[in-house]
Amino acid sequence: MTQNSPSEAWAARAAIAAAATTMVLWASAFVSIRSAAPHFSPGALALGRLLVGVAVLAVIMGLRREGLPPRAAWPGILISGLLWFGLYMVALNWGEEEVDAGTAALLIGIGPILIALLSGYLLKEGFPTRLLAGMAVSFGGAAVVGFATADSGDESSVMGVLLCLVAALGFAGGVVSQKYALKHATPLQATTFGTGVAAVATLPFAYQLVTQVADAPAQATLNMIYLGAFPTALAFTTWAYALSKLSAGNLSATTYAVPALAILISWIFLGEVPTLLAFLGGVLCLAGVAVSRSKPRSRPAQAEAPAESAAAAEATAAGEPTAPAAAGPEAEAGAGPPSGTRAATTSATAPASGSTAESGSAPAAGQR
Template sequence: MRVGDSGHMKAKLSGNLAVVAAVITVLLWASSFVVIRFVGESLSPGAMAFSRLSVGAAVLAVIAVRYRRPIPRGRALALVIGYGLLWFAAYTVLLNWAEQHLDAGTAALLVNFAPILVAIFAGLFMGEGFPRPLVVGIVIAFAGVLLIALGGSGGSHNDRLGIILGLITAVLYAAGVLMQKVALRTVDAVTATWVGCFAGLLATTPFAPQAVGELADASAGAIAGVVFLGVGPTAIAFLTWAYALSRTDAGKMAATTLAVPAIAIGLSWVFLGEVPTALGLVGGAMALTGVAISRRRPRQQTPAVDAQVPEASPTS
């Protein structure tokens, strides 16, 4: 096997693993919207955030000890701590709060306005540009999200405060992704995730006494939900997200998460009885289609080769 072929195979394998990691992330994050709604009946927003991050930090600590990577310094450390405060801490608290006023599907679609912000910023300021598949996919997926918003869900209890909180979480999400993308240029995915998670955990420690009191009175199902949020959507999903983000463009990765609202609506239908409308179902299908298009690589033009008639060799 030639060296060039070996390098191509490694690049293809890395790309395939990044896609698998992205799919895992999307599924776990979509499920979190449903579980947050369920756990929110027993825990307040801050207490749930602290409890979730405590579990996630414990899992990530075990992984970090095994990898034994050095803690970043200087600007890289500041970026990791910054996105930890914005994404792990502030985002988590505000999302929990928003879902006390929104159904799971609506919360998911408001939060996932962030991929549009990420794609625009990354294209303008991070040199990622605007490949045609990405632009077309985002337009289709965003149109689907709008249909979901217009359709709503049966029995929804959305209010203005919930919508405002959902949009704020979208901004925090976008800022966190962009800061993380820059940090991942010099920091490995495992270190970036566990340091960010611990930064978020420290920021939510004021809610620790409240969390202890509420967990003491919580049902076994609510406690299991907190454990799931910490292990799945926090520890595992943020690791797979960081892995995939370090191997692809921020805009393309963010566009992939536009599938989250469609999946969240389906899960909330099954587990919470929040029935989507016909518009919601069509919008979900469009969102998934748009994501599939955005993940396609732009077609590269093959340079034309001039067809030349070979000269006849002289006869001896």
């Protein structure tokens, strides 16, 4: 079994660290959205977040002196920018106004499953058993969290459910499209220009953003800036880096850690003590992620052929006589017939010559 080189091992650890950073920042976004959403419409909040993200990413691009992505990367960048950075954010913000947070989390939990299916078929990543099993466990945990955090006093509207499903579809399509883009562009390029595409697509909400920023409290505006700088600019870049190193299916499974981390962050910063059911759901989410990231035990390598057999095969191919395997009558018999018999055999198969030893030890050209 081959071992990874030190550089490959370092890249794998860096990808896992990048994915973990993304999950923590995305989980923190739920706390900030809760503060900002009452003061901004879904489209205005998405546009403000994207504009801040583009500004931060543009500065980083300038410092790193990265230019435009190659032409081959643009289809993936355009699609991921429209579906994920744009449609997903607007649909999710809008959907969460129509349904409770638990229902929204449950419906968005369909996204990683769709990513696994799409990447398995379109990206030829296959359908690993452990990945699918881990996603099933994590989705069950997300369902438990959704049930625990659902507001029994509110009825989820059909429009809200549809919007959350649209957000899940945008998430899945955007990730698969970004995977294609990362074959040609760097993670920073894919994130920066994908965010820019989404910002342009959401410009129709510019008037709402301007008027609502003027009326919103400072804390809500600061939370919107935080959403753009960290859960958008930084987290989407670390996500793109991890996606360039890992399969889309395996990476998407880690997003099931977000509900558990969001519960923990709300507990620490907002003092919202989770219910026992929500805690158990979070544990299930993390357990499913662990299963999906686990690797099957490697089977022992098959025993190699004995050295003697390999040497004998090489000697036969080279036309050299092989050494007897063991002493005894069988070995003597295998060493060859007496010289007289050898000569008789040679004379029956080829004209007599003085080189009977060669004709008895080397195969004919046709046998080679």
